[in-house]
Amino acid sequence: MHGDHLEIVCGCVIAGAGPAGMGLLFNALKSGAMPDLAKEGLIIVDASPSPGTGRLGEYHITANSVGDVFLDCLRDPALRDVFEPLEHSPAYWRIRRQAQSAPQLSDVAELLAEASTLVLDFIVAHYGVQLWRSTTVTEIVNGGEEYQVWVEADGRSWRIRCRSVVLNLGGVQDPQHLLNSLADQKLALSPSAHIQSADALLRMNAVQLRDYFAPTLASDGRVTVVGGSHSAFSMLENLADALEFAGLKEVTLVHRSQIRLFYESTEAAVTAGYRFDEQRDVCPISGRVNRSGGLRYRALDIGREALSCGRIGKTGVRVNLFQTENGPQGHFESARAALAESAVVVQCTGYQPRLPTLTYANGGPIKLLEVKGGLDSDPSGCPLDISGQRLYGLHLFGLGAGLGVDPRLGSESSFDGRIYGVWQFHHDASGAVIDAVVARLQEPMQEPVSLSRKLLPDREGHRMPFLWPTLVNANS
Structure with missing residues (x-):
């Protein structure tokens, strides 16, 4: 089916280095989980040919969060040294000047692309993470205890065998x-x-x-x-x-x-004369009115x-x-x-996830179960197939997938869609995924596989940071 190919084994593959994938990597550094995430080998695969650009900056609209929400994704003592060069970034200072107003997405894209470059360079140098650019994920095979991620680059195909896959390739509007x-x-x-x-x-x-x-x-x-x-x-x-x-x-x-309209507090909504349900329209964690749906x-x-x-x-x-x-x-x-x-x-009715071919090891196709606004997944982003089987080890939480309302994420109970956004990707949403991936990597396999990488050409000299694709709601 695939012809000649090379094979590599690792612990985890992150497929897609956009807002969701990068949010997970930022959060892994902040939370101290990166050593466990990269211990058995971590490969980041992205189709982007060059760093620092992407569709996020192509949208001619403002963000739906203030600049400080995006700065908060960078604001952590564990990342201070990594992000020190941003002190000289014009994009960083433009966002800081708009800390309490909604900035243009082009400015947000430029800042996040620069920050992503710094993070990717850091984890490659300190944790042995591999970055595969201009590489397309063509198929993911669920083999129970392991996954096979088939990718193509430069006219050749590779099979990556791993325990966990974090898959966020952006969204499409069908x-x-x-x-x-x-x-x-x-x-x-x-x-x-x-x-x-x-x-x-x-x-x-x-x-x-x-x-x-x-x-x-x-x-x-x-x-x-x-x-x-x-x-x-x-x-x-x-x-x-x-x-x-x-x-x-x-x-x-x-x-x-x-x-529905969003307000920072019930007091602000009342002052504006906005009518809302105090039980169903208010986030119990933040106190915001219509936090997710407004x-x-x-x-x-x-x-x-x-x-x-x-x-x-x-x-x-x-x-x-x-x-x-x-x-x-x-x-x-x-x-x-x-x-x-x-x-x-x-x-303007939302996105569906961009997916490669998904199959079981016996060759049968995998069709994921959809709900309003995304995929039917658990709090760590593991989806269900249409027969109701949970695909443990596969995690989707980005554009077109999202996560269901969960007490840890915070939302109003009247919201029945899926939660996704840059701030959530960098905080609670990716945190649940990190915990689940690390727990799976620490579980012993019934039939351990060799971690030999001898068939893989050295791509370290070709690594490049990845793009920030389609905009997502930056819910905070």
């Missing part, structure tokens, strides 16, 4: 997922409608947006955004800013459930304006908001009509 979700609500699009992902549109500048929507505006076509998250309201603002003077007069937003910062401003006066920001573009589940009378029918008439429908 149009069929949107169609299925609408069908579940007895809603449908016009056969001629064009579905475009927010992931693609949020990476376009104003000129590119005008070029893309020019045919739709010329024919007076209707534009509908589906979703009620941070990205949906960021999308509304970008469309209005770019297209108002190109002829855009109105956008429709179709959202399944109530639009619009924040710039998206919060856009959301409040849209809800109060039907306008997008300070533009003259109108927005109609239609709630399809338990919404006001007439909303469902209006949403159905809008979707049926739309020329372009923008998908």
